[in-house]
Amino acid sequence: MGSELSRNFFELFDLPVAFRIDRRDLAERYRILQGLTHPDRFASAGDQERRLAVQKAAQVNEAYQILRHPLSRARYLLELQGVEFDGQRDTAVDPEFLMEQMELREALAAIPAAAEPLQEYNALVARLDDSMRKLEARVAELLEQDTDSARAEAKSLVLKMQFMDKLQQEARALEEALLDTH
Amino acid sequence: MAYSDKVIDHYENPRNVGTMDKDDAGVGTGMVGAPACGDVMRLQIKVGENGVIEDAKFKTYGCGSAIASSSLLTEWVKGKTLDEALEIKNTQIAEELELPPVKIHCSVLAEDAIKAAIEDYQKKQGNKDEAKSA
Numbered sequence: 001m002g003s004e005l006s007r008n009f010f011e012l013f014d015l016p017v018a019f020r021i022d023r024r025d026l027a028e029r030y031r032i033l034q035g036l037t038h039p040d041r042f043a044s045a046g047d048q049e050r051r052l053a054v055q056k057a058a059q060v061n062e063a064y065q066i067l068r069h070p071l072s073r074a075r076y077l078l079e080l081q082g083v084e085f086d087g088q089r090d091t092a093v094d095p096e097f098l099m100e101q102m103e104l105r106e107a108l109a110a111i112p113a114a115a116e117p118l119q120e121y122n123a124l125v126a127r128l129d130d131s132m133r134k135l136e137a138r139v140a141e142l143l144e145q146d147t148d149s150a151r152a153e154a155k156s157l158v159l160k161m162q163f164m165d166k167l168q169q170e171a172r173a174l175e176e177a178l179l180d181t182h
Numbered sequence: 183m184a185y186s187d188k189v190i191d192h193y194e195n196p197r198n199v200g201t202m203d204k205d206d207a208g209v210g211t212g213m214v215g216a217p218a219c220g221d222v223m224r225l226q227i228k229v230g231e232n233g234v235i236e237d238a239k240f241k242t243y244g245c246g247s248a249i250a251s252s253s254l255l256t257e258w259v260k261g262k263t264l265d266e267a268l269e270i271k272n273t274q275i276a277e278e279l280e281l282p283p284v285k286i287h288c289s290v291l292a293e294d295a296i297k298a299a300i301e302d303y304q305k306k307q308g309n310k311d312e313a314k315s316a
Contacts (some may be wrong), residue, residue, distance in 0.1 A: 163215060163222070
């Protein structure tokens, strides 16, 4: 394999620059790349070659983490296409969506006091997963259109996915707390 | 990163947590969110006939700094006119709470929330005036 670092993560995995990815195929490519860059293979190599291999291995790991999750993959792809994300200033999300987020947060917070907390929890998580899948499917469609307006809409949906992702994290934290007490 | 005493105070004893009727013509509701950290903030104001903010409530799901920023803001806007409330800058909130640079966006969120609440209130009033003159 070439010792230079790849220009982007898709290229590194020898994949087309596209949102739709076969997760199993990606995992298999990751396993192969990991083997090729493993430090043991460079035990007797020169300093420079070994250093490059370490860099490459780090890039492979980072790339896999970004590509395997739909949210980070969509964001990364948009950034490759010139769409900028500004964590400090991207606050404009439609009020209706935020209202729903607030309700979901309230519903999540009310679960521990419910009569059947685990049932309520499962119902809410199913709802979150369903919303996330719908957002993901729409992003996939938009990213195939390759127009500026589609990219702008995809960015707004990625921002929504970030809220849903946070909710899912909060839900997982609650699940652990529930399982501890029941 | 350590929180300042003021942030901890607002986080442990948040002022004015609650909900107002968002369909009340005298209530303005501001909903904002920070996608980077998934925080959501709702800030509501009750405006009197004289245009002064009589009461303010908030509900924030987020980190300590976001909760403290919105809690402090509800204290500050009570008794102010809408124009006075619009003059509050996120830098004043950040300074009062001694927020570190990585948490400045929490104060931005609070400033955006009060602006959105005032805008919502004014929109409702505008609709009412239109209905009257129609």
